[in-house]
Amino acid sequence: MAKSHKPVVWFPFAAGGTVIAFCIPVIVVLTFLAALGHVPSGLSYERMHAFAGSGLGKLIIFGVLALSLWSSAHRLRCTFYDFGVRADTLVATVLYVAAIVASIASALFLLRI
Amino acid sequence: MSRNPLVREVPPTTWFFRHPRYLRYMSREITCIFIAAYCVMLVVGLQRLAAGPAAWDGFLLALRSADSIVFHLLALAAALYHAATWFNATQKAMPIQIGEDFVPGSVISGAHYVAWAVLSIAVLYFAGAF
């Protein structure tokens, strides 16, 4: 029985789970305010553009998105198994590739700002 | 004496209805669906931000629908449930021993809640939410 390479996918899952717990609720509140018609001043084009234009801002946005996406993809993979879908390799490949594609897309958008 | 043990299979698609704690576990796990969908929405927002002021304002305007409000409520509930389960788990994953005794788990999880509250209020403040 060989040792597993699961840490490759689990470590970013654990990091992402922490990022989701700390960051996603407050971000949801911000866009929720916008959805209710009370756009916070920080979500104006000027301020968002300035934030996403800075090096630190790019790093934070990319870090939060990439890790949250990966963590969700990994958890969804386990959930498929729990729901009785046994094609784990296929499920894992599709979900991880989707997370990577979305992360690359956000990196490209960030570089355009 | 010969043995003839009876093996009982676990139903692979309905096992989680057997006990409330399994339903709690599954609800924790499916929070990831709403988190993932919300993150995809953020990626779209990033694309709109890169496309210029008109596109960004269009994105913000598009958020103002009944569907979007319902989705935000679901995503918020999912994110909060995830956060609570995650912080409660930290005391199990990372116990801290000082001398002979372990720091009470409630202190470790409590510190996470405090840090989370401070961070969230700071973000809301800097984003001009109040």
Added chain:
Amino acid sequence: MTPLKERLVQLEVLRYNPDTDTEAHFQRYEVVCQEEWVVLDALNKVKADIDPTLNFRWSCHMAVCGSCGMMINGEPKLSCHAFLRSYEGVIRVEPLAHFPIERDLVTAPDDFMEKLKRVKPYIIPKEKKPISEGEYKQTPAQLMKFRQYSMCINCMLCYAACPEYGLTPDFIGPAALTLAHRYNLDSRDGGRLARQEVVATHEGVWDCTFVGACSEVCPAHVDPASALQQMKITSSIDWIVEHLIPGGKS
């Protein structure tokens, strides 16, 4: 002294006779019990007065030996620790989930026993020293580090609670992995890398999705879920040292 209060208890017990049955079935018993009794007492009363063919395991009657684990109203419990006053109506008693039924409430623990051996649940000394050099000493703090994980009574309730073990029977499972953790944390032990050959596999900690049911049902408050989470972290650090750090030992 006030007389003990009596109560007519209805039990629904899963029966299976390996010599004649192809399926298990429920049998209803009505038995007069004392209000203070536990489910195991009620079963013993049934066996003594009503049906001597009923089979179940028990020994100490004080939540120490770990023999009398059963599903009571769907919950893995030590039947000597399940008080009748906690239950209303018919009490449903079944053999521990996820294990094959040997006969009636007796399950076959072979799989658990085999897994227990595989994790090397004993001290593998860092360096062997002759008896003349004296004992391996340990401070109270070093003892406290693993003490909780040494309290396991091998009752297998955690296996009956763990859905991942039910779905993936190859999973080494909560109690055996926790015992590996107990020895890994022992200051006198040097066997962690040997145990990692089992712990760090797919069937080891990586089949655990942290449902947490094991810790909820553990009668000895061992908290296997925490042990497995900690082992996932150390196994991940091992992997990084092994694969990403040049010269990192395997």
